[in-house]
Amino acid sequence: MTTKMVDKQQKRWRKILYEDQSVPDNYVDSSFLDELQKNLHTRKYDYWTVCEQSGEVTQQISSLGLFVVAYVYMENGWLSPHTLFTITTTLTCIGYLLKVYIDHYYQDTTSNRTLLDDIKTALVFAGFSYGLSPVLVSLTETISTDTIYAMTAMMLLGNLVFHHYGANAALVSEALSLNAGLFASVCLASRLHTTWHSFSTVTFSIEIFGLWPMLRRNLRKHIPQTQRWLTFLLMIITSMLLWTFSTVAAIFYITLFLFITFICPAWLVSLQPLKNNIHGPWDEAVIEEKKVS
Template structure:
């Protein structure tokens, strides 16, 4: 009993310790417990126009999917020849290739050690293999019904938008999976075109708009933000205009979607920050922070 009394707090004041017996219940805390309470210490303060600028990545991908579907519809309705599409897309890719190097004066190429000869060989190999396998791509899904092909294409394009790398660090992000789903959708849709040449051009165009175009846009965003904004607006207008030639209601809904993502969602994101109430205090889990500087010396 003597040792028990010696370990008991005789002052009658509660102390936040575990090694001492105190005449208080186990769940007792006094008013000083909340002195260490902190609220919203890790809250990010957003700027409206900065969020609008960042939403351009999502706008770009939505417009890419819209443009791809519009081009496919024109090919399917025989309103666009594969020769014209291949020539136009090849010229646009060549201009984009030159512009890609001109943005940073070739600094990125020197860092990666990639030569133009290597790029040319990769392009020729891709075109040769795609053209050689275009008859296979055309007949690959002949046994599957058209409704199933359309459903799979829609799901793959939605998956492409979901898993695309928009610049956020999240477990769901997968650039490889996103690109593969977009290419799979292009193969499915290309199999419903009239001839093998149509399928070859459609798959080639899918590579250009889903793989090459985002790379150029990413560099534009990092190096020339004003140019990136202009290109995003022009791309959105072009995609909407192309959709307008097919469906007026679809173009209207697509325009409302782009406006909501660009201007309405950033507004609500900032407004919702006012209702955030994250609390931090002595009840948080302990974080062990080690100083590793002595290991590096």
């Protein structure tokens, strides 16, 4: 064996391209996979935990169902706008007091707003909504009802897609979700009969698309045990109200609820063992900021 061959065998191969190692550029030896790791950051999910967390989605779907139920009831004359306004305003006041109590009990001081600030904001929203209600009633007179319903369905779907379910994803946009819900309420309000119908619909949309999710997040943060009961309570109320005027809609809602709450988590858990993510020296470099003490 010549000296050149011995030197070549003893010289260890390195993962560099700026030096001639007498091998092709795409050559790798057995040491290349020494740093291979599989499923490094794979999470193990518990089925019932995932079922409980899926309530974030079904709670929002239930809220959309309640909003549609309120419109149908007013459209058919089964619910007066004054009654809707009284009920929703009372529930909103109760929810506000509950939020204040939770913030005080758990010493959550993330907001510097006072009771007077909240009252001023509520009066401003109520004043603008009532002042614009005569305009909203006749806003879409030249647009067909089918088009209005199609636009409403698209906006409610947008509210559902962009809603904040607790994950910081690129698709999440609370402002876009809220605006989509308000746009849907404006579309439906323009198909009702009086100024009070329009005012009650827009006010209800602000409460159910803006204030109600904030209270749910507060409860989830401080009292997570309430989520499962809140999910099933909303499901029961929504399905019963839907059943009063459409059996098909109620069955569809219940089926969707069961699919999201029980079948999708089982599907997710069953797919976890099939993950095969690999990590190694070929990954992109990550710049880590060094903290100076």
